[in-house]
Amino acid sequence: MPIGQVVKTYNGFYYLKAQQDSAFSDSQLLSCRLRGRIKRVRGAVVTGDMVGYELLGDGTGVIEKCLPRKSMLYRPAVANIDQVIITFAIREPDINSLLLNRFLVMAEWSDIPEIIICLNKIDLMSDIPESFIRIYSDAGYRVICTSAHTGEGIEEIRGLLRDRVTVFAGPSGVGKSSLLNAIDKDLMLATGQISEKIKRGKHTTRVARLLPVQGGGIVVDTPGFGAAELEHIDKSVLAGCFPEFRPLIEKCYYNTCTHSHEPDCGVKAALNAGLVSQERYDAYLNILQTILERKKAY
Ligand SMILES: Nc1nc2c(ncn2[C@@H]2O[C@H](COP(=O)(O)OP(=O)(O)OP(=O)(O)O)[C@@H](O)[C@H]2O)c(=O)[nH]1
Ligand SMILES: [Mg+2]
Ligand SMILES: [Zn+2]
Incomplete structure (x- = not known):
């Protein structure tokens, strides 16, 4: 059975990139539905999953099975990742330390091998918030200050991405897509003004998506969200x-x-x-x- 990787899911469709014994062109994505028996299991197939599929006559496919996962981040739901960069803005929106801790717990609980904190929009502050950073570096986290606007810290982030699958997670409006555009200008991801977001209550990025970046590595841009659900943790x-x-x-x-x-x-x-x-x-x-x-x- 040919194998593909789910690079995004949208409206019940799963978009695959060819991996092995490809039944479609490498440069295209194959849109697939799930086979009925796996459809009923919630979260059976998520972005990042390696799946076995059958090609149908109409040029679409059906996902038959999900291969075992190397790792799984539960929220945002992405499988087979090597690291997560938890992104917050130093301002606009103001950093919320409880929410940062909730994101960290979600990533730890998911057993993601590498968890990094990125503090973006550092250009909006005259001083680096040393005491805040120390709390998290003392706890064992690498903290990187960045600005998608001035380019500060972008080279450091780029250096971490090579040969890995990296999820960018964090609240809406902190600049995840902007950072990715700064890392690789060819990505041309949509970004949104904070004021517009508040007015319309909309997230600019709608679905998690795997994207290859210049210099090697795969990044996953994800929609921002306000609270990681932790209630099910024992x-x-x-x-x-x-x-x-x-x-x-x-x-x-x-x-x-x-x-x-x-x-x-x-x-x-x-x-x-x-x-x-x-x-x-x-x-x-x-x-x-x-x-x-x-x-x-x-
Ligand atoms: N001053 C400043 N503004 C930034 C920076 N990075 C992003 N922004 C602005 O913040 C706003 C939101 O950026 P996005 O990249 O859309 O944020 P996002 O995290 O992808 O948001 P969602 O897709 O909704 O989750 C835009 O107006 C950006 O121009 C930065 O480093 N400095
Ligand atoms: Mg975005
Ligand atoms: Zn105790």
Whole structure:
């Protein structure tokens, strides 16, 4: 069976790029439907998936099966990626640290091998927000400041993309598509004014799409969204989604410790000693609360 990769999905159609034993021209995308039996499974096929397909007489195709995934980011849903660049703007829209932490938890929980933070629109600030950056670099993340307008940091991002599949995720209007255009001008992705977005409440990028970039590598531009859904994460694995908490958890007296109210807690001890940031700990408590509330609602 020929194999293709889903480069985007739209309105029930899956657009494939040829991978192996191609049944269509390499320079084209094949539009496919899903075979009935896999159609009923939600999320059975997502952007980035490698699939087996059959070519139909009318020049379209049918996806017969999804090959095993190397990785899966759950929101935005993209399979087989190597890294995610979580993009926020320093301003316009103002950075929301709780939301940044929610995106980080989603990526950690999805087990994405490489998670990087990009702070865009650095041209809108006279000083680099050092103390903010330190919170996240102390937590183990690489933080890159960029400006799609001045070109600052673009070379650093470009250097990370080679030979990898990289998702750009983050809220609407932070400049994900603008950054990609700065990285490779041939992409010519649509970008939108913030004021227009607020007025029309529309996202400029509508669907996640795999795009090859100059210099090698594949990037995935994704539509922005406001909140990663984390309620389905089990409370026992949440702390492990904060990399700097991982070595502390084993110091907790109770092995069921939620690091909130229990005595003899390794995470709280580190917080009190100034080794864990209050901002990260508060984000942990906030997300824990949403998980507990969700559980009660069942
Ligand atoms: N000052 C400044 N403005 C920027 C920068 N990057 C993007 N913008 C502006 O921010 C607005 C939104 O940019 P987009 O690239 O459409 O944002 P997006 O993240 O792709 O948004 P969605 O597709 O809706 O998720 C546009 O008006 C851009 O010109 C930057 O580095 N500096
Ligand atoms: Mg966009
Ligand atoms: Zn604890």
